[in-house]
Amino acid sequence: MTAALKVEGLVKQYRQARALDGIDLEVREGEFFGLLGPNGAGKTTLINILAGLTRPTYGSAEVMGFDVMREYPQSRRALGVVPQELVYDPFFTAREVLRVQSGYFGIRKNDDWIEHVLHNLGMDEHADKNMRALSGGMKRRVLVAQALVHKPPVIVLDEPTAGVDVDLRQMLWQFIRSLNKEGHTVVLTTHYLEEAENLCERIAMLKQGRLVALDSTHNLLSRRLEHQAQLKIDNDPPPSIGLKRGPDNNWIFIFQEFTELEVMLAAIRTAGIKVLEMQLVEPDLEDVFTEIIRNA
Numbered sequence: 001m002t003a004a005l006k007v008e009g010l011v012k013q014y015r016q017a018r019a020l021d022g023i024d025l026e027v028r029e030g031e032f033f034g035l036l037g038p039n040g041a042g043k044t045t046l047i048n049i050l051a052g053l054t055r056p057t058y059g060s061a062e063v064m065g066f067d068v069m070r071e072y073p074q075s076r077r078a079l080g081v082v083p084q085e086l087v088y089d090p091f092f093t094a095r096e097v098l099r100v101q102s103g104y105f106g107i108r109k110n111d112d113w114i115e116h117v118l119h120n121l122g123m124d125e126h127a128d129k130n131m132r133a134l135s136g137g138m139k140r141r142v143l144v145a146q147a148l149v150h151k152p153p154v155i156v157l158d159e160p161t162a163g164v165d166v167d168l169r170q171m172l173w174q175f176i177r178s179l180n181k182e183g184h185t186v187v188l189t190t191h192y193l194e195e196a197e198n199l200c201e202r203i204a205m206l207k208q209g210r211l212v213a214l215d216s217t218h219n220l221l222s223r224r225l226e227h228q229a230q231l232k233i234d235n236d237p238p239p240s241i242g243l244k245r246g247p248d249n250n251w252i253f254i255f256q257e258f259t260e261l262e263v264m265l266a267a268i269r270t271a272g273i274k275v276l277e278m279q280l281v282e283p284d285l286e287d288v289f290t291e292i293i294r295n296a
């Protein structure tokens with residue numbers, strides 16, 4: 001099967017910075033894929049290369065099997081990108097922007113689809129306003145609509161929810177999820193790790209232009225090394241037990257193996273301290289991310 005996205009040995013050297021330092025990555029058709037990493041990790045550079053906006057220094061990139069340089073028109077047509085930066089033409093209305101964009105792909109009679117997209121992004125009442133008259137969140141919606149206008153098999157969203165209210169986020173994810181269910185491949189970058197955790201089946205993490213993790217969201221969450229227990233106890237424990245003070249009169253115990261938890265509880269009992277409450281804190285993607293990025 002053709003990969004939706006495939007990059008090999010990708011390097012991007014700017015004068016000052018090495019934005020990408022040898023990336024190999026495949027995103028399968030139909031996946032909901034997360035591309036995460038701290039500021040400056042190279043996410044947007046990678047996306048720009050896939051969209052044919054930036055030339056790689058070395059390596060290759062393909063969208064639906066089309067090389068982004070040798071087969072630019074086909075690869076570009078297979079891809080819809082929601083850019084991180086708000087760029088727009090102030091003199092067009094939202095609807096006009098979408099028609100112009102359709103024309104750019106040689107598509108004419110797609111008014112029904114344009115209506116469908118506008119409606120699903122909650123833009124019915126704003127479609128005929130000039131771009132400059134739209135709020136930031138509304139402009140962001142137009143960018144999303146613009147990326148979808150040619151029904152691309154692969155949709156890449158570069159921080160689409162930055163500065164976006166809860167309503168739009170939910171609406172956007174509902175719509176993008178339904179497109180994913182219909183078979184569109186979705187790649188998402190976000191700094192809201194909860195979003196990535198909820199939406200993405202697989203996640204790649206970048207740091208300084210390198211791939212530092214690539215796994216299913218499930219595996220990433222379960223391979224976390226550290227566990228955490230929160231306890232309420234009836235007396236201060238001796239320091240040797242290794243409990244640290246946490247918020248709300250809790251004591252925190254960090255451990256790697258569950259046997260350490262047994263040893264800690266036995267030591268507490270020996271010290272004559274009673275456990276009033278205890279809960280294990282489930283690691284979330286943010287913990288995993290912090291740990292991976294720190295150790296990489």
Ligand SMILES: Nc1ncnc2c1ncn2[C@@H]1O[C@H](COP(=O)(O)OP(=O)(O)OP(=O)(O)O)[C@@H](O)[C@H]1O
Pocket residue numbers: 014015016017018019037038039040041042043044045046084
């Ligand atoms: N046009 C450019 N000229 C020079 N350096 C650039 C250019 N674009 C990006 N860079 C550098 O490349 C590196 C990667 O930037 P990039 O925008 O890809 O990161 P990012 O992961 O998208 O970050 P963010 O989360 O902040 O959006 C950074 O060090 C950045 O300064």
Ligand SMILES: [Mg+2]
Pocket residue numbers: 043044045084158
């Ligand atoms: Mg970026």
